[in-house]
Amino acid sequence: MAEPLCRYCARLGRVEAATVADHIVPHRGDLDLFAGELQPLCASCHSRVKQVEEIGGYSGAVDLDGYPIDPRHPNA
Known part of the structure; x- marks a missing residue:
């Protein structure tokens, strides 16, 4: 609720409601990584x-x- 908009969309100048709390570092079942930082993303x-x-x-x-x-x- 602290960050209601999709972080990825915001990087592109779009405004989209976040509906998913995404693990920034994929946890793949690792409980130590599961407790890591989250970011707001839209489902897409x-x-x-x-x-x-x-x-x-x-x-x-x-x-x-x-x-x-x-x-x-x-190409960056």
Whole structure:
């Protein structure tokens, strides 16, 4: 409730209500990681964008000019 908007959408200048409390570091069943920091995401970003980022190692999101916003992106 402290951060009601999706953090990923906000990076792109969009306003979307957060509906999921996402573990920033994927826990994959590890109880120590499960207690870690959370971030607010909308369902779309959680089920699509975050999953692609976890698999690929970087976000494919771009800014309004078409440049990658993730410094880990190979074209950044």
